[in-house]
Amino acid sequence: MISILKDAHKANMYNHPLVCNSRFTAQFTALFIGRLLFTTGIMLMASFSPAVSSVPESKEPVRVIINNWTSQIVMAKIYGKTLQSKGYTVEYKELTTKDQWARLHRGLEHVQVEVWQGTMAEDLQRVQKKGQIVVAGDHAAKTREEWWYPSYVEKVCPGLPDWKALKKCAHLFSHSSTAPQGRYVAGPWEKPEKARIRALEMDFTVAPVTKADDLWIELDKSYKKQEPIVLFNWSPNWVEDRFDGKFVEFPDYAEECENDPAWGINPKRVHDCGNPKDGWLKKVAWIKMEKNWPCAFAILSDMNFSNAMISQVSALVDADGLSHDQAADKWIEENQALQTTWGNKACFGS
Secondary structure, rough: HHHHHHHHHHHHOOOOOOOOOOHHHHHHHHHHHHHHHHHHHHHHHHHHHHHHHHOOOOOOOOEEEEOOOOOHHHHHHHHHHHHHHOOOOOEEEEEEOHHHHEEEEEEEOOOOEEEEEEHHEEEEEEHOOOOOOEEEEEOOOOEEEEEEHHHHHHHOOOOOEEEHHHOOOHHHHHHOOOOOOOEEEEEOOOOOOHHHHOOOOEEEEEEEEEOOHHHHHHHHHHHHHHOOOOEEEEEEOOOHOOOOOOEEOOOOOOOOHHHOOOOOOOOOOOOOOOOOOOOOOOEEEEEOOHHHOHHHHHHHHOOOOOOOHHHHHHHHHHOOOHHHHHHHHHHHOOOOOHOOOOOHHHHOOO
């Protein structure tokens, strides 16, 4: 191109008929300079623009943890199906909330989409200190996990939802498996419920179920008979849309409640309080996931569910009878405009 400009200049000097006119000479020169600058600009842009890596970045499977409650399973499937739509290989691993941490730490599993403050905060903090797990962001949802009762119980136990009223009415919740003590139907997850009962000197026995769905079986049986029952429940949850009830109001939570006996109403014991009322809901991943699968990690970071959204995906299974996979497919189909935005910048460079 430089040689062309030189030739044009030479032609002008010798009154070449193509360039003897001064106006034409200026136009001719401007045209080639413009093309030269445009070509140079394209080359510079290509040199400095970051290359978008191909997706999937690896043929290695992304391994997603499955726990034993509905919203976690459906959300894990939604995440996995989103990855599969982009060509990733996805494997699911069923684990308890206790067993998942060591496997995440060692990179045997890679993703957990629903980490609750009330049941997993201590384990998450402990494992995070080892530096092998990262938080991929919080969901918009605010959580609560607590003892819960159907509203009709207030007719026979006035003063509820105050925990002191429940303490006085413990005998009303007696069951053949716990008599004469009241029965508290606990979830299948390890929580310091026995420590709370001791600290608050409540005449209750913890009766855990083996899987989350058993909670709703016990609730439904008692609800039909209008029998007193107090059980573990959480929000967001489909139950709040189908059953009328309330959380028990224990003394307000503080971190000191878990480790300082002098704090709270019982100076000799810890756990003399309730659970956090506006807990977080996080997504976590193996530390090397962002490096190995940046697109998949970005999708996890952008995936964000509200209370209403989590209640919806849970209800598709627990109330409407869909399988977990069917619920995930239905949610994706009805929310494609949102789902397709997850990870766009990392996956497509836009």
